[in-house]
Amino acid sequence: MIDNDFLNEYGDILYQIERPSRYIGDEFGSYDKDFNKADGRFLFAFPDKYEIGISNFGHKIIYDLINKKENLMCDRIYAPDKDFINLLSEKKLSLYALESKRKPIEFDIVGFALQYEMCYTTVLKMLEMSNIPVLNEERTEKHPIILAGGPCVSNPAPMSKFIDIFIIGDGEEVNIEVLEKYISLKGKMPRAEIIKELAKIEGVYAPSVKNKVTKRIAQLTLENHPTNSPIPHFTSVHDRAIVELRRGCGRLCRFCQASHINLPIRERKKEDIVKLAKEYVKNTGYDEYSLLSLSSNDHSQIEEILGELNCHYRGSGINVSLPSQRADRFSLEIANLAAGEKKATVTIAPEAGTQRMRDIINKNLSQEQIINATISCVKNGWNKIKYYFVIGLPFETYEDLKGIPELIEGVNLACRENGLKYPQITCSISVFVPKPHTPFQWARQNTIEEVQAKIKYLRDLKDKIKNVKFNFHNPKMSQLEAFYSRGDEKISDFIYELYKNDSYLESWDENLDLELYSTIAQKLNLDIEQIASKEFEENENLPWEIVNYGVNKIWLWNEYQKAKSAIATIPCEVKCNNCGVCSNLKTKKVIAK
Numbered sequence: 001m002i003d004n005d006f007l008n009e010y011g012d013i014l015y016q017i018e019r020p021s022r023y024i025g026d027e028f029g030s031y032d033k034d035f036n037k038a039d040g041r042f043l044f045a046f047p048d049k050y051e052i053g054i055s056n057f058g059h060k061i062i063y064d065l066i067n068k069k070e071n072l073m074c075d076r077i078y079a080p081d082k083d084f085i086n087l088l089s090e091k092k093l094s095l096y097a098l099e100s101k102r103k104p105i106e107f108d109i110v111g112f113a114l115q116y117e118m119c120y121t122t123v124l125k126m127l128e129m130s131n132i133p134v135l136n137e138e139r140t141e142k143h144p145i146i147l148a149g150g151p152c153v154s155n156p157a158p159m160s161k162f163i164d165i166f167i168i169g170d171g172e173e174v175n176i177e178v179l180e181k182y183i184s185l186k187g188k189m190p191r192a193e194i195i196k197e198l199a200k201i202e203g204v205y206a207p208s209v210k211n212k213v214t215k216r217i218a219q220l221t222l223e224n225h226p227t228n229s230p231i232p233h234f235t236s237v238h239d240r241a242i243v244e245l246r247r248g249c250g251r252l253c254r255f256c257q258a259s260h261i262n263l264p265i266r267e268r269k270k271e272d273i274v275k276l277a278k279e280y281v282k283n284t285g286y287d288e289y290s291l292l293s294l295s296s297n298d299h300s301q302i303e304e305i306l307g308e309l310n311c312h313y314r315g316s317g318i319n320v321s322l323p324s325q326r327a328d329r330f331s332l333e334i335a336n337l338a339a340g341e342k343k344a345t346v347t348i349a350p351e352a353g354t355q356r357m358r359d360i361i362n363k364n365l366s367q368e369q370i371i372n373a374t375i376s377c378v379k380n381g382w383n384k385i386k387y388y389f390v391i392g393l394p395f396e397t398y399e400d401l402k403g404i405p406e407l408i409e410g411v412n413l414a415c416r417e418n419g420l421k422y423p424q425i426t427c428s429i430s431v432f433v434p435k436p437h438t439p440f441q442w443a444r445q446n447t448i449e450e451v452q453a454k455i456k457y458l459r460d461l462k463d464k465i466k467n468v469k470f471n472f473h474n475p476k477m478s479q480l481e482a483f484y485s486r487g488d489e490k491i492s493d494f495i496y497e498l499y500k501n502d503s504y505l506e507s508w509d510e511n512l513d514l515e516l517y518s519t520i521a522q523k524l525n526l527d528i529e530q531i532a533s534k535e536f537e538e539n540e541n542l543p544w545e546i547v548n549y550g551v552n553k554i555w556l557w558n559e560y561q562k563a564k565s566a567i568a569t570i571p572c573e574v575k576c577n578n579c580g581v582c583s584n585l586k587t588k589k590v591i592a593k
């Protein structure tokens, strides 16, 4: 709510900054609960700009579930852009929560979403700008509990000096349990003791306790899915209703962290998905809804779901979007339903250019399937194709790299044979990052020199093909991602130094100061490349082993060995591979059909 006290304090500077609508709250669909009437107050903090954070589906879930509880409230805060943060610093003003306009220090819990490693220094700056000590050991009784969740907590070590408790796994139930337990203990025991008590909740890890932690798993129900969410005052990155089709992916691509840490697969039933989509669209007025999943067309009822929703919305101008499609499950019917009238770009992820390399990474995708899916699209009116590839993968050779342009030539040949015009092809090529809790967690990352040589090799080959464009992800950024995601607690000191040198919103290229990284690495005697390119031994203690995602370490190692021999593993949807998740976590996969 915007009241006079708030305007007296902040009104003046809101007129001096770009896009003040990022900072005023009161969006259509926001809860705006009474701060004074709530027993427990949770502040959801997103360490990136408003237009990125407001689209994040995880935060919509937590925000909705906490606010549905009568005695609790959840407010939101996003990282202000540099112009606003500079003015706040100049006037010595704190950050404030978007809806209640209360200072973060007044909340019981401030929960950060760690979606990517390059947001770490932004978390620290947001704490400083909230007058909350950045180091967890310096916090006192008057400070809220600082919590973090999201994919990056799969290795809590780098942020262990700053965060009080980490939430491992699905956050649907555990965030509420933490808040309720906290308010029942607040004032009855010292803060440090409360943190110890919170660490007893399943799925909670506290660096001060160093407890072994097992991830939490939520079942996907109608009740724990939002059907409304705050609609931004201006266009955000994904401005649409979202329905989560399924969580987890049984394809088990060996480089993919999301696949391994979100097991087992849990699919929502068709009836629930259709109901949620209709309610979400009705409540928000969006003219587009997205069916979210790591691989949307792997849902066992996808055709029926799309058929029913398409029939319901026919002629209404309301369209569906599917964020990801697999070439081996590619269906023209699905592609047509998803594209509506637009037929803009079709995205396919071969990930690697040769069959050998796709078997190494367990992609379970043949050259024929990729080419057939592409030709189907071209025949049916799509003339822009986007492919995703990864380079620098374990056991990769230059022959495998050559497979990327050869695959494009194969597509062009098939077009000629079918009398089709060549499509415009864009290849988005990223650099492999060895991620914790995957079969490739032991593998080394290529050095910058190695990656640059591979990029040059591919660029030279590409020049011979006219209808293709290669976009390479910044190799230095991938190296930093590897450095952060597989580092140990020493990385905390590095993050702290970066923050003290004004690093902020580093996921935005214009804010990334690579020279500063080298200077700090030298000062702390840390070798970024050595950490990113280290190959771990089989029985070496890995910095992230305190966190248990249920997959057996021996299973991951065996998968790594199978990769060496290019032996693929059958997807979990087809056959259980005994990865350990279901027995260790006493759970099972849920397939709707």
Ligand code: SF4
Residues within 6 Å of the ligand: 250, 263, 264, 265, 572, 575, 576, 577, 578, 579, 580, 581, 582, 583, 588, 589
């Ligand atoms: S134990 Fe089997 S069914 Fe369960 S997640 Fe692992 S592979 Fe899938």
